[in-house]
Amino acid sequence: MQRKRTKKRRIRKGRTITFVTVLFLLLVSLIFGIQKVFLSKNSKTASTSSSLSTSSSSSSKVSSTSKQTSSGSSSSSSNQSPLETGSKSDWQLVLVNLKNKKPEMNPSLTTIDNIQMDTRIVQNVQDFLAAAQQIDSRVHLISGYRSVAYQTSLFNGYVQQTLAANPGWTEAEATAEVMKTSQPPQASEHETGLAMDMSTADELNAEDTATAAAIAKIAPDYGFVLRFPSWGTASTGIDYEDWHFRYVGEATAKYMTAQNLTLEDFLAKLSK
Numbered sequence: 001m002q003r004k005r006t007k008k009r010r011i012r013k014g015r016t017i018t019f020v021t022v023l024f025l026l027l028v029s030l031i032f033g034i035q036k037v038f039l040s041k042n043s044k045t046a047s048t049s050s051s052l053s054t055s056s057s058s059s060s061k062v063s064s065t066s067k068q069t070s071s072g073s074s075s076s077s078s079n080q081s082p083l084e085t086g087s088k089s090d091w092q093l094v095l096v097n098l099k100n101k102k103p104e105m106n107p108s109l110t111t112i113d114n115i116q117m118d119t120r121i122v123q124n125v126q127d128f129l130a131a132a133q134q135i136d137s138r139v140h141l142i143s144g145y146r147s148v149a150y151q152t153s154l155f156n157g158y159v160q161q162t163l164a165a166n167p168g169w170t171e172a173e174a175t176a177e178v179m180k181t182s183q184p185p186q187a188s189e190h191e192t193g194l195a196m197d198m199s200t201a202d203e204l205n206a207e208d209t210a211t212a213a214a215i216a217k218i219a220p221d222y223g224f225v226l227r228f229p230s231w232g233t234a235s236t237g238i239d240y241e242d243w244h245f246r247y248v249g250e251a252t253a254k255y256m257t258a259q260n261l262t263l264e265d266f267l268a269k270l271s272k
């Protein structure tokens with residue numbers, strides 16, 4: 001890049017050329033720098049268009065750094081919002097509630113400790129359980145997949161217990177009471193194999209509140225959300241449950257938690 005000039009009489013001319021060359025190089029690097037900044041900004045805002053090779057390479061950098069910070073699985077692509085990538089037909093977003101009853105789903109199951117969960121999320125369950133046990137060693141799995149038949153006997157049993165405890169009540173009153181915390185057959189998402197109850201205590205909402213909050217906070221790292229938060233009763237129709245966690249996938253779980261959305265809220269925002 002620099003030409004040597006040995007002849008003394010050309011020294012002055014040589015200095016001028018060197019000066020011009022340096023100036024030129026500075027200008028080129030300045031233009032290149034500005035272009036680089038502009039392109040990376042462009043790829044962040046317009047993440048849907050991936051025609052530019054520079055933008056796709058810089059977005060793959062973003063996804064690889066986000067992989068380093070996240071310990072769970074899933075979320076194959078990019079920095080797009082789960083609202084853009086998600087679909088109501090995604091297996092991990094299946095909605096089961098009173099308004100969306102499902103007949104027996106027969107998921108493929110694996111037993112962890114003494115509960116059964118959808119085989120696809122076994123690693124997430126194990127990792128979440130291990131992390132929760134770091135918070136409190138007494139944390140354990142209580143309930144996972146339930147068949148429609150099992151949910152039927154469970155629900156009917158609760159109604160009978162409630163009737164026995166409240167002699168003056170009608171069956172309708174007892175049923176309404178039970179439905180605050182338990183769902184009738186075909187309306188419980190335990191049927192999916194994607195929901196589980198996990199706590200230090202064997203009773204609902206009996207966990208130390210600080211422990212419950214700490215566990216709910218790390219849940220999204222493993223793809224889970226606290227499914228029935230106290231602020232979500234209006235959309236879920238179910239009172240606060242400190243132990244019920246639902247797998248929705250890591251990116252969606254983080255999004256829902258950050259935006260204070262229940263699964264019902266999130267699905268209502270999906271366009272497809």
Ligand SMILES: [Zn+2]
Nearest residue numbers: 190196197244
């Ligand atoms: Zn539950």
